[in-house]
Amino acid sequence: MTIFKQLLSDDMVSTKTLLHEAIPVTGTIVSGTYGDFRLEENVQNFTHGMFQSVYDYPFLSSSANHIFDVTFGITDSTVTGSQLYSSITSQQAKKRNIYNQMAQVLMGYDKDGNIQRFDEDGDLAAGGAKINDAIFLSFSRLLVKDEIKKGSFALTLGVSGTYGTTSHNELALIKDAGAETSYRVNSPAGEYGILYIANGSQGTTVIGDYNHTTNKKACGLIYYQAGVAVLTSSVFTTDYLSASVDWSNEALSKDADTISAHLTGSEISSGADFLRHRINNVQFNNTIELNSSVYFCRVKHNEFNYSSNPTYLTGSQIRVKEVSTDLPISYITSIGLYSADNQLLAVGKFSEPIRKDSNIELTFRLRVDY
Numbered sequence: 001m002t003i004f005k006q007l008l009s010d011d012m013v014s015t016k017t018l019l020h021e022a023i024p025v026t027g028t029i030v031s032g033t034y035g036d037f038r039l040e041e042n043v044q045n046f047t048h049g050m051f052q053s054v055y056d057y058p059f060l061s062s063s064a065n066h067i068f069d070v071t072f073g074i075t076d077s078t079v080t081g082s083q084l085y086s087s088i089t090s091q092q093a094k095k096r097n098i099y100n101q102m103a104q105v106l107m108g109y110d111k112d113g114n115i116q117r118f119d120e121d122g123d124l125a126a127g128g129a130k131i132n133d134a135i136f137l138s139f140s141r142l143l144v145k146d147e148i149k150k151g152s153f154a155l156t157l158g159v160s161g162t163y164g165t166t167s168h169n170e171l172a173l174i175k176d177a178g179a180e181t182s183y184r185v186n187s188p189a190g191e192y193g194i195l196y197i198a199n200g201s202q203g204t205t206v207i208g209d210y211n212h213t214t215n216k217k218a219c220g221l222i223y224y225q226a227g228v229a230v231l232t233s234s235v236f237t238t239d240y241l242s243a244s245v246d247w248s249n250e251a252l253s254k255d256a257d258t259i260s261a262h263l264t265g266s267e268i269s270s271g272a273d274f275l276r277h278r279i280n281n282v283q284f285n286n287t288i289e290l291n292s293s294v295y296f297c298r299v300k301h302n303e304f305n306y307s308s309n310p311t312y313l314t315g316s317q318i319r320v321k322e323v324s325t326d327l328p329i330s331y332i333t334s335i336g337l338y339s340a341d342n343q344l345l346a347v348g349k350f351s352e353p354i355r356k357d358s359n360i361e362l363t364f365r366l367r368v369d370y
Helices: 027-033 092-106 259-265 268-277
Strands: 012-026 043-045 052-055 064-076 131-139 154-158 171-175 192-195 217-223 228-232 279-299 330-338 344-356 362-369
Touching: 012 027, 027 279, 052 171, 052 268, 064 092, 064 259, 064 268, 092 131, 092 228, 092 268, 192 228, 259 268, 279 330, 330 362, 344 362
Parallel strands: none
Antiparallel strands: 012 279, 043 052, 052 064, 064 131, 131 228, 154 171, 154 279, 171 192, 192 217, 217 228, 279 362, 330 344
């Protein structure tokens, strides 16, 4: 009687399926839809003051889901090209440490053991422009799943009007345009793409035409597996937009602050407030990688016609045989996968018993997802 049957290489095949889910994060959630607008009960600040967390409901609620974190980082004054570090009057050490922490995780180290700075085009060997003063958006694993789908990330920022207004006359669209076929793999955190902002005229709608390769400018990086977006702070300057952004204070006064003033003179939580109120929309598709192993369990005509179950026999006679000359019959109710040392690893159950005798050959397809 056959009890175990070894699976051969022809009996096994592995497949991979990518499942995608659209994730929209509207500006009303980011700016604090729930509770009083000024209290922003879905926004959590911490005593350490190093980042700010955003939830979809008041963060003290058991129903709250973490969406993303916001923080800022600046390179120190010893780095060539760093312009803001020497002007920092608030949380200088923390802003430097945040930049270094994010850079060493996402960019790694060079051959001399130095932390590599964020590179605008991802071409580390060629040098090029660096992102010295950065805005970090770290999305929760709940939304990102295994990774962000390449080419699906879009961030719309309000670049006109004052802080706290419900709408902005002019919007800037930031996308990882073309990342489906053009992305970087030289990061210890996995694959990443270049974020572009349209370098064209502004209007009452989103700026730019991403079908035209010359009408965009690199403004950051998006790390797909890590779920982190890195924006250069210069995205709010005239280098990227046709006019400076009016970063007004919380009292909505007419005195406009610049992005540089917020990075240097404000705490991280305060800068995060100003940034959030300019996020009109964030959207991307996440990715779930579903790996499957398919086993074809083939049962020949002379196999598994008997059962090892003690109840299969009564008085040394097969229960399911009415006449002694009848063919032996078994009923298959489940299939077990065993290791090489006969340890049970997985079991597949049938909805009803499957008849098996010497006149029948069967092939069962057993799929294991992980």
